[in-house]
Amino acid sequence: MADLRDYLGREALRQLAAMFSDAAQRPVRISSADGEPIAGDGPASAAGAEMKVLLADRHIGTVSMVDESGPADPHSIRLLGLMRDMLGRLCQQAGQLHDRVEELAAMYRLTEVFTGRTDLQEVHQLAADTMVEATGADACSIRVFDESRTELLRVAASGLSSQYITKGRLLLSDSRIDREVLATGGCVYIADQRTDPRVLYKADARQEGIVSALCAPMTYMGRIEGIVRVYTRRPHEFDWFETSLIQGVAAQSASAIVNARLYNEAMLAERMRRHLRMAGEVQRRMIPPQPPEVAGLDIAAVYVPCYELGGDFYDFLELPEGNLGVCVADVVGKGVRASLLMASARSSLRAHAAHLYELSAIVSAVSDDMWRQSRESDFLT
Numbered sequence: 001m002a003d004l005r006d007y008l009g010r011e012a013l014r015q016l017a018a019m020f021s022d023a024a025q026r027p028v029r030i031s032s033a034d035g036e037p038i039a040g041d042g043p044a045s046a047a048g049a050e051m052k053v054l055l056a057d058r059h060i061g062t063v064s065m066v067d068e069s070g071p072a073d074p075h076s077i078r079l080l081g082l083m084r085d086m087l088g089r090l091c092q093q094a095g096q097l098h099d100r101v102e103e104l105a106a107m108y109r110l111t112e113v114f115t116g117r118t119d120l121q122e123v124h125q126l127a128a129d130t131m132v133e134a135t136g137a138d139a140c141s142i143r144v145f146d147e148s149r150t151e152l153l154r155v156a157a158s159g160l161s162s163q164y165i166t167k168g169r170l171l172l173s174d175s176r177i178d179r180e181v182l183a184t185g186g187c188v189y190i191a192d193q194r195t196d197p198r199v200l201y202k203a204d205a206r207q208e209g210i211v212s213a214l215c216a217p218m219t220y221m222g223r224i225e226g227i228v229r230v231y232t233r234r235p236h237e238f239d240w241f242e243t244s245l246i247q248g249v250a251a252q253s254a255s256a257i258v259n260a261r262l263y264n265e266a267m268l269a270e271r272m273r274r275h276l277r278m279a280g281e282v283q284r285r286m287i288p289p290q291p292p293e294v295a296g297l298d299i300a301a302v303y304v305p306c307y308e309l310g311g312d313f314y315d316f317l318e319l320p321e322g323n324l325g326v327c328v329a330d331v332v333g334k335g336v337r338a339s340l341l342m343a344s345a346r347s348s349l350r351a352h353a354a355h356l357y358e359l360s361a362i363v364s365a366v367s368d369d370m371w372r373q374s375r376e377s378d379f380l381t
Contacts, residue, residue: 003032004053004061007091007098014039016090020063020083024076027066028083033059040064049077051084055091063087099136123260124156127228127253132158134249135242137230139210143170144218144226144257152178152227159231164208167201175200181217181227187243188215192235212236216246218254225254276336280308283339286346292316294324311338311380313346317353325353331380344373345380 004013013030017040020028029040038061050064065080124142131140139159143152152170172178176198180188190196190213193205205211210231218226228250230238238246284303291299301314311331319325327349331341348369349362356362370380 003034004030004087004091005032005038007055007060007094008087010038016087024065024079024083026076029064029066030087031062031064033061035062040066049080051080053084053087053091055088055095060091061087120257120260120264121155123253123256125158127249127256128156128158131228131230131246131249131253135230135246138233139231141165141229141231142218142226142253143229145172145224155226160210161208164204164210167204170200177215178227181215182224185217185219185224187217187238187247189213189238190215191237193231209233212238214238214243214246216243216250218250218257220251220254220258225258228253276308279336279339280305283309283343286343287313288316292318292324307334309335309339311342313342315346315349317350319353320357325359329380332378341370341374341378341380345370 008016017028017030021040027040030038032038050062052059053061053063063080063083065076065083128140128142131137131142137159139157141154141157141160143154145151146153150172152172152175154165154170157165170178172182177188177190180198190199193199193210193213194202196202199205210233212232212235214230216228216230217224218228228246230246284305287303288301291301293299299316303312303314305312311333313327313329313331315327315329317325317327329342329345329349331338331345333341345366348366352362352365356365370378
């Protein structure tokens with residue numbers, strides 16, 4: 001925003017100029033920073049007094065009291081100062097209101113942006129970028145707990161150098177600030193990262209040029225999933241609205257991150273189920289589809305595994321001189337490992353039965369193969 005018109009608008013300034021003129025009983029003129037008249041009466045060349053309207057030490061306009069009779073008296077100067085201060089406060093309030101509206105709009109956009117995002121790394125980075133955009137901060141970092149909840153792992157950052165991002169590990173046992181966030185469930189303010197005794201990497205903060213920070217919990221369903229840090233490169237005290245906004249964005253980010261993580265876990269579980277179904281189909285093809293026909297014998301078999309994959313199997317082996325071998329085996333355990341041992345045992349059995357006749361020799365050869373390929377805890381009967 002450049003001058004008074006960007007904060008208050010031309011019509012509002014006209015009304016203020018008229019009110020000032022009535023109060024001063026002489027013309028009051030309001031001009032832009034470059035001297036262009038905006039509102040009020042009186043010739044620009046008339047004598048009087050003027051004062052600059054400043055906002056954050058920046059010249060945004062001028063208020064003048066026109067007095068054709070000569071220089072303004074002390075009373076008029078004081079009154080002009082009050083007008084200048086009023087214009088400054090009104091502009092400051094309008095600017096704050098504009099910022100609050102922008103921040104609330106950013107919160108609304110954040111909900112739309114996160115909707116439907118499933119790539120976890122993309123959600124992490126989007127959360128960091130959005131935090132900087134929504135709060136007007138200079139930088140942001142996001143860390144989430146590892147599985148043991150003893151270390152905070154960096155997953156995203158915005159506005160920070162790679163050197164600062166990779167400065168070192170952050171164990172919960174070493175970080176007083178993060179333990180405080182975890183204990184209170186609220187935000188923790190750091191006035192100066194360069195000198196605060198709670199900060200682990202003060203020298204890195206000085207080199208990075210970051211000063212103040214606010215640490216906010218990323219809470220989802222009552223559980224803190226991680227901690228977001230918002231940094232400024234100048235001394236800054238976060239007001240209640242900024243703190244609430246950061247907490248809101250952190251909660252939104254936590255929800256999006258957890259949902260993306262759950263989606264990825266569900267997709268991984270579905271892929272695993274699909275692979276297990278495929279492996280189960282392959283394993284069942286190792287089971288004879290129907291028993292052989294042998295004169296004078298009725299042979300029947302049923303195979304119903306408890307899980308997709310298992311270690312039980314049976315087989316019929318053609319032996320020399322028209323003999324038939326029947327094998328019923330059970331590998332220790334269930335699941336993938338048992339199914340692999342089952343496939344290995346079946347292959348060994350068929351390989352040795354093709355050139356050995358004595359059952360004891362076949363069983364001994366299979367036992368030797370299984371001993372070489374298995375752990376001490378593995379066995380089959």
